[in-house]
Amino acid sequence: MSRTSPVPFLLRLPTLLTLLTLLAAALAGALLTAPAAGAAELRGEEDVLVAADEVVDDDLYAAGGTVVVDGTVRGDLLVAGGTVTINGTVEGDLMAAAQTVVIEGTVGDDARVAAQVLLLGEEARVADDLVTAGYSLQARPGAEIGGDVLLGAYQALLSGTVDGDVTAGAAALALAGTVGGDVQADVGSADEVGAAWAPTTEVVVPRVDPGLTLTDAARLGGDLSYRSGTEASIAPGAEIAGEVSYEQVAVDEARPAEPTGPLALLLDGLRLFVTLFVVGLLVLWLLPRTAAGASGVLRTRPWLSLGWGALTIAGTVVAVIAVLVLAVLLGIGLGLLTLGGLAAAVVVTGLVLDLVLVVGLVLAVSLLAPVVVGYTAGGLLLRDPAPPRFGKRVLVLALGLLIYVLLRAVPFLGPVVALLVALFGLGALVVWLWDAARRSRAHRRGRGTGRPPGEPSPTAGSTTARPPWQAGGSAPGPGADAPR
Known part of the structure; x- marks a missing residue:
């Protein structure tokens, strides 16, 4: 005999660790295959700023406590720091590892981010895929992602527009925007206890209820497929063009509870x-x-x-x-x-x-x-x-x-x-x-x-x-x- 059970967060750790490994490999690969001297610009100091009227014609490698890009980077941006803010334009790929990453501007190609908190503001534009791992991902209404989203996190709130597919492993996932393709998710259960810890950052981290939630604003152009201990909370106004597939996670009833x-x-x-x-x-x-x-x-x-x-x-x-x-x-x-x-x-x-x-x-x-x-x-x-x-x-x-x-x-x-x-x-x-x-x-x-x-x-x-x-x-x- 079996009973339903929340998906333990440990079961989703392989997804998160895999994403972190891929992101680390991408960052290391970009570092080790850097072009000859003069074909990339390196900046390393406590505060790194690309001013609003500044144009970096090559790839930019930056590291610092605070990195702010208000101007334009013609190539790729490889960045590591405490807080990374993109208000301007990165015409190539964005590869970032930081505590907090805020995208308010435009990324012309893929964005690969490892951060405690990733925020895509109302004016954020990612032309191709978004790959991210961390604690929290939030895409506010108006944010646009031109490709697929691959994420591993404790929680994610997608209120913007995703043209491609969404593949997620999270304890809490909320869809409150438009997804043009399919959604495939391995999520927690609605009766899980929320995280007792949340990172301290310069941006406000939203609280996302455990499990899978689709609000009235959710619009899915493809199928919805998810695994969880309980069924998703789907609002009456949510629209799903394809089929909904739910795999219930069960555990052995005889497994003893953890002593307290x-x-x-x-x-x-x-x-x-x-x-x-x-x-x-x-x-x-x-x-x-x-x-x-x-x-x-x-x-x-x-x-x-x-x-x-x-x-x-x-x-x-x-x-x-x-x-x-x-x-x-x-x-x-x-x-x-x-x-x-x-x-x-x-x-x-x-x-x-x-x-x-x-x-x-x-x-x-x-x-x-x-x-x-x-x-x-x-x-x-x-x-x-x-x-x-x-x-x-x-x-x-x-x-x-x-x-x-x-x-x-x-x-x-x-x-x-x-x-x-x-x-x-x-x-x-x-x-x-x-x-x-x-x-x-x-x-x-x-x-x-x-x-x-x-x-x-x-x-x-x-x-x-x-x-x-x-x-x-x-x-x-x-x-x-x-x-x-």
């Missing part, structure tokens, strides 16, 4: 504990020296750990931005020199490096840092910071992680605990790895000069080759370097 209240809190805490405990077991088994060393650093040098944790996070963010900017600038330069293949390799390498940095930081903060802090806290509570037996170390880890999970569940206190644990744990790992690298270099230098590996250099400081836990006067125990 204390039960949900308990399950979330259990999942977190099990995840961290499994990761901690792997660390104690495969990297016992790392666990003991980082725990020793946290016990003996907690404030140094806190500082290095904050610096590591900040430094990683700066490095990610720097790598991205450098890759884009090199890609632009090589593209202008018609070295498209090398430009693509540089951009891809930069993106891969950024991905490695971000994933590494996320894993260290969310998994390794709580394990280090939990292992340290459990040892202090049991008055055995460096237990020699593997079984005792597992008990220490479990006790520390249990306390961490309980504190995470406390309202308002939980986020603060998570932040402090991330900073202290990450910093302890960084300090221990740095000390380990210094000891390794000193060991290699000792071998290179003929001294026994364990003999310190005469010029080295007494703390250079000393493990960090020795600062506190306690050793990790004979079982800390190898699993039992």
Whole structure:
């Protein structure tokens, strides 16, 4: 037996992600195939303005906090920024990635836009197709799109004129204008709860009711085909020239509802504990020296750990931005020199490096840092910071992680605990790895000069080759370097 159900928004994510991928590929392709120097104009600053009496005879590549085109661009416009406003004319394609994109003028060919909010005003003209992905799309009465519309968004309100077809994936879709072709949509249900979040932009974002809605002003020249948990709300005055096809989405009645209240809190805490405990077991088994060393650093040098944790996070963010900017600038330069293949390799390498940095930081903060802090806290509570037996170390880890999970569940206190644990744990790992690298270099230098590996250099400081836990006067125990 089955029952109707709203289409979960997650089911529409593939459409949205596909559109975002296509838009990113289009932007990257345009960047990497840029013509030789002198065949395109580049502008990059906080505020970019093409004045009303200004004419750009070539393609325009622009990036800035605010980009405003009041004049005319004879070629394509490739733009990235916080707010992009087109009041004038773009005779070629528009390719934009921004928080807010407002089109009040004319786009002579296709428009491909990735933005939180896309607004087409009363005077907006897009001569060919519109492809967009984001949170909200609004085409006001009077806006004209000469080709097809392909969109993936949370909500869309089409009150203007679309000469071609409309293909949409959205939680909320309202048709209040004219569509010359067919409409094919995968939409939410009328009984879905509206989005609790809406972006903060310089334009007013309309509220579109979940599901598919056709107002009295809707005029469809072709067929209407849609999938949803409930039937569309079609006003009596709406006109549909073709057939209406409705596919009802159903789910298994036996599927249990998501738990709420204390039960949900308990399950979330259990999942977190099990995840961290499994990761901690792997660390104690495969990297016992790392666990003991980082725990020793946290016990003996907690404030140094806190500082290095904050610096590591900040430094990683700066490095990610720097790598991205450098890759884009090199890609632009090589593209202008018609070295498209090398430009693509540089951009891809930069993106891969950024991905490695971000994933590494996320894993260290969310998994390794709580394990280090939990292992340290459990040892202090049991008055055995460096237990020699593997079984005792597992008990220490479990006790520390249990306390961490309980504190995470406390309202308002939980986020603060998570932040402090991330900073202290990450910093302890960084300090221990740095000390380990210094000891390794000193060991290699000792071998290179003929001294026994364990003999310190005469010029080295007494703390250079000393493990960090020795600062506190306690050793990790004979079982800390190898699993039992």
